[in-house]
Amino acid sequence: MLTRRLIVCLDMKGGRVVKGVQFEGLRDVGDPVELARRYEAEGADEITFLDISASAEERQTLWDVVQRTAERLFIPLTVGGGVRTVDDVGRALRAGADKVSINSAAVTSPELLTACAERFGAQCVVASIDARREADGWRVYTRGGRTPTELEAVAWARECVKRGAGEILLTSIDRDGARSGYELELTRAVAEAVDVPVIASGGAGNAEHVRAALTEGRADAALVAGILHDGLTTVGAIKTLLHGSGLRIRSVA
Numbered sequence: 001m002l003t004r005r006l007i008v009c010l011d012m013k014g015g016r017v018v019k020g021v022q023f024e025g026l027r028d029v030g031d032p033v034e035l036a037r038r039y040e041a042e043g044a045d046e047i048t049f050l051d052i053s054a055s056a057e058e059r060q061t062l063w064d065v066v067q068r069t070a071e072r073l074f075i076p077l078t079v080g081g082g083v084r085t086v087d088d089v090g091r092a093l094r095a096g097a098d099k100v101s102i103n104s105a106a107v108t109s110p111e112l113l114t115a116c117a118e119r120f121g122a123q124c125v126v127a128s129i130d131a132r133r134e135a136d137g138w139r140v141y142t143r144g145g146r147t148p149t150e151l152e153a154v155a156w157a158r159e160c161v162k163r164g165a166g167e168i169l170l171t172s173i174d175r176d177g178a179r180s181g182y183e184l185e186l187t188r189a190v191a192e193a194v195d196v197p198v199i200a201s202g203g204a205g206n207a208e209h210v211r212a213a214l215t216e217g218r219a220d221a222a223l224v225a226g227i228l229h230d231g232l233t234t235v236g237a238i239k240t241l242l243h244g245s246g247l248r249i250r251s252v253a
Contacts, residue, residue: 003248004214005045005221006238007199008228010035012051012081015065019177019226026052029229033069039228040075042235045250047073048169048223050101051081052144063095070096080128080169089116093124101169103128104142107149107156110163117164126199127160128169129153131186138172138186145173157190157198168198169223175203177226182209187217199223207233207241214247 010017010032017035018026029035036047049069051062066079079092080101089100106113106127116125130145131138131153138153157168170190172183182203191198197220200213204224213222227233242249 002197002220003250004219004242005199006043006210006235006242006249007046007048007078007221007223008036008039008044008235009048009050009201009223009225011225012049012062012065013053017229018052019229032065033072035229036069036073036077039235040073043239043250044075044235045221046076046078048078048080048101049097051079053082063091066092066095066097078126078169080126084112086112086115086119089120089125093120097124099124099126099167101126101128103130104147106160106163106165107140107142107151110159113160113163113165117166122164122166122196125165126167126169127157127163127165128171129157129160129190130171130173131183132173133183133186138183141173145176153186154189154193157194161194161196165196167196168194169201170198170219171223172202176201178203179205179209179227181205182213182217182219182222184212184217187213187219191218191220197221205232207238210238211242211245211247214242215245 017029076098078099079097084105092100130141140149140151182200187200199221200219201223210222213219
């Protein structure tokens, strides 16, 4: 069994880390470089930066933050938000990212996933999927969860992997920031449908929710954010519970 991962997500706007509920009501929670270093010291397995603004100015800020963070970070760093072209992916990797998350642009141009995988390797291509529950399943949304598509989340995840994605970052819009637990049915459905790692995102309220995502949801990794930013728990506390549940997890240094 692969070692499960605990990933800390830092949503960024204007060079600062922000957090909201269902992608709205954003509030400032700190400096991204300092927060990344802190969570690494606490035992996070990876850090994910998501730039929630698509403007060129915001992306320039993001590349600068990525470079400053990568110079001081020793765990993998994933970057996403406003990534539209192969050149954008190359820019992120040159700035120091280990992986790049692609969302809206992959829906518009699925061939982008293939082009990036062929140039840089599938291991650094992450297909980010934002989904909302509907009567017949889960609909994929783009542009920060604002624009509905005709895509069904599980089928789209399969297509992303077929196109070259080496990992799926799966976010439940309904659960985002609600702290009521991950969308386990969606997570499990996607995890069973693809043969690449699936990261559960959206809904972590406590360590038990993380455990459920990795066991009942069959995710390979879990993304956490607000509960750490607000001091409701720590990376160490979450990992202690996971280890006690018999999951293979990297020890906190």
